[in-house]
Amino acid sequence: MMDLRLNGFLALAVLLASLASLFSGGSGIGFETLTGLLAGSDDLDVLILGELRAPRVLLGLLIGSGLGAAGAVLQGYFRNPLADPGVVGVSASAGLGAVIALYFGLSASFVYAVPVSAVGGAALGVGVLLLLAGARASATTLILAGVAVGAIATALTGLLMNMAPNPWALSEIAYWLMGSLKDASWNEVRFAAPIIISGLLVLALTPRSLDTLSLGEETARSLGVDMARLRFLVIGGAALVVGGGVAVSGAIGFVGLVVPHLLRPFVAYRPGALILPSALGGAVLIVLADLTTRLMSGPGMPLYLGVLTALLGAPFFLWLVRSTQRNAP
Amino acid sequence: MTRLTLDDISLNYGDRAALENVSLDLEGGALVALVGPNGAGKSTLLRICGGLLDASRGSIRLDDAPLGEVTLAKRARTIAYLAPDGRSAWPMSVRRIVALGRAPYLKPLRALSDEDETQIDTALARAGIAHLADRSFATLSSGERARVLLARALATQADVLLLDEPTAALDPQHQLAVMGILKAEAERGVLVILAAHALDLVARYSDQVVLLEQGHIIADGPAQDSLSEAHIARVFGVSAPGGIKPTELELSD
Numbered sequence: 001m002m003d004l005r006l007n008g009f010l011a012l013a014v015l016l017a018s019l020a021s022l023f024s025g026g027s028g029i030g031f032e033t034l035t036g037l038l039a040g041s042d043d044l045d046v047l048i049l050g051e052l053r054a055p056r057v058l059l060g061l062l063i064g065s066g067l068g069a070a071g072a073v074l075q076g077y078f079r080n081p082l083a084d085p086g087v088v089g090v091s092a093s094a095g096l097g098a099v100i101a102l103y104f105g106l107s108a109s110f111v112y113a114v115p116v117s118a119v120g121g122a123a124l125g126v127g128v129l130l131l132l133a134g135a136r137a138s139a140t141t142l143i144l145a146g147v148a149v150g151a152i153a154t155a156l157t158g159l160l161m162n163m164a165p166n167p168w169a170l171s172e173i174a175y176w177l178m179g180s181l182k183d184a185s186w187n188e189v190r191f192a193a194p195i196i197i198s199g200l201l202v203l204a205l206t207p208r209s210l211d212t213l214s215l216g217e218e219t220a221r222s223l224g225v226d227m228a229r230l231r232f233l234v235i236g237g238a239a240l241v242v243g244g245g246v247a248v249s250g251a252i253g254f255v256g257l258v259v260p261h262l263l264r265p266f267v268a269y270r271p272g273a274l275i276l277p278s279a280l281g282g283a284v285l286i287v288l289a290d291l292t293t294r295l296m297s298g299p300g301m302p303l304y305l306g307v308l309t310a311l312l313g314a315p316f317f318l319w320l321v322r323s324t325q326r327n328a329p
Numbered sequence: 330m331t332r333l334t335l336d337d338i339s340l341n342y343g344d345r346a347a348l349e350n351v352s353l354d355l356e357g358g359a360l361v362a363l364v365g366p367n368g369a370g371k372s373t374l375l376r377i378c379g380g381l382l383d384a385s386r387g388s389i390r391l392d393d394a395p396l397g398e399v400t401l402a403k404r405a406r407t408i409a410y411l412a413p414d415g416r417s418a419w420p421m422s423v424r425r426i427v428a429l430g431r432a433p434y435l436k437p438l439r440a441l442s443d444e445d446e447t448q449i450d451t452a453l454a455r456a457g458i459a460h461l462a463d464r465s466f467a468t469l470s471s472g473e474r475a476r477v478l479l480a481r482a483l484a485t486q487a488d489v490l491l492l493d494e495p496t497a498a499l500d501p502q503h504q505l506a507v508m509g510i511l512k513a514e515a516e517r518g519v520l521v522i523l524a525a526h527a528l529d530l531v532a533r534y535s536d537q538v539v540l541l542e543q544g545h546i547i548a549d550g551p552a553q554d555s556l557s558e559a560h561i562a563r564v565f566g567v568s569a570p571g572g573i574k575p576t577e578l579e580l581s582d
Binding site: 079080208211212213214215216218219221222223224225226264268269270271 | 376379381402404408410414418419421425429432437478481491
């Protein structure tokens with residue numbers, strides 16, 4: 001009952017945030033533009049709403065829900081509130097994949113080069129992670145392996161930027177890495193939606209196992225949890241939602257860290273019950289944060305979404321580390 | 330009655346033999362204590378009994394079926410395991426933690442059934458912690474936590490109950506309470522197997538004591554035989570004139 005009320009409230013928040021984002025901004029778009037859109041008008045306002053803002057909001061919802069759900073699942077799996085898609089190195093590997101495509105200019109010959117390469121990078125990162133951590137790794141081993149994978153991906157990304165052939169390539173990579181939805185179009189939505197939605201479905205298979213995992217791996221196994229299957233679902237689901245998101249928007253950090261942490265008390269600390277609210281909460285956060293960047297950006301000086309979430313998220317991370325230490329037994 | 334039969338079980342960790350040629354025949358209705366120094370193989374043996382570890386050699390059977398061929402779901406309903414480190418990663422309520430013991434019965438996407446709720450209430454009552462049901466696990470004392478996790482194991486209604494040092498770090502009152510609960514389970518027909526160091530408690534409550542040393546069974550029988558002066562001197566290197574005597578402590582009203 002409690003869960004139903006929370007999820008209902010968050011779904012309403014998703015709707016309101018989406019409407020706010022659709023109808024706020026420079027041009028005089030109002031609700032009457034919506035009827036124009038439905039009537040098939042090719043008015044400029046209608047184009048802005050239908051071709052710029054709508055895909056941007058939709059992409060924000062997809063990416064935010066993926067990051068929120070992945071954060072909740074990873075924290076449940078690692079039994080650690082500090083776990084985040086970034087921690088297992090998936091974001092960094094996806095970023096490396098995308099940078100490789102940008103660096104070699106692959107997108108000139110193939111429109112989807114960056115997204116495909118980013119998902120490939122995420123998958124490779126996960127593969128290396130499993131290889132490093134082994135089939136029966138403890139959560140701690142997996143976290144350490146994830147940090148190592150992330151470090152390698154970041155180092156290689158740095159190397160590519162270091163060797164960038166010209167300032168233009170360097171700045172393209174640098175801006176992309178900052179994370180943004182400003183170039184969102186229906187193309188990005190069409191590419192990212194199937195990947196992120198299938199990842200969300202995979203993550204939706206984990207709640208029961210995550211609940212029993214609260215009491216440790218051996219207890220979970222004694223209660224019938226197949227740990228190898230769970231590990232596969234967690235890593236596969238996280239790779240799909242994070243890889244799919246990073247592919248189209250660059251790196252947007254800390255959403256998967258902040259959202260589950262704030263919502264956890266409202267689901268009575270049950271890791272399984274936290275996944276859906278975190279997906280909804282992540283969607284709200286990204287859409288509102290993206291709206292903020294749009295409203296705060298000046299002419300010729302865009303504020304990047306990834307920069308904003310990092311500015312807000314990093315101090316929160318520090319505070320969380322401190323409070324986790326203080327509460328440690 | 331459920332029967333657990335271990336036939337010539339051996340397990341190696343690298344070069345070291347954790348268990349060697351262990352054979353046991355255990356039947357429901359008994360409280361069996363695994364006793365021995367640290368590293369004797371008690372925890373390893375418990376994990377093998379629970380199917381959480383695979384033996385290098387030998388066979389283990391649950392009733393008539395090899396344990397490895399029992400489905401994960403059936404094994405989880407038949408054998409409950411209480412891990413030695415009593416923690417919960419998240420400060421959930423006591424009732425929600427005990428409810429995790431019902432996990433082997435849950436169908437996908439369904440809430441707890443009335444039967445589940447009844448069994449949770451029964452487990453809370455048997456462990457004597459019904460009054461703690463709505464408390465947060467994080468706010469409990471270690472004695473209370475031990476009983477909550479025991480209730481979690483009881484809620485599964487398993488025929489076999491495996492417990493790794495359930496009385497460790499408990500004060501005398503909680504030790505007696507926990508042993509009393511386990512004794513009652515055995516009297517209801519459950520096969521209770523525990524690893525323990527508190528020899529006077531073992532002597533008082535056990536029907537069968539398996540004495541282990543470096544992966545070998547030294548003695549297997551009633552407490553007064555397994556915990557004799559000679560055995561204790563050999564295995565633990567301490568002297569217990571006349572053998573281990575049952576604790577005389579009683580719970581006061």
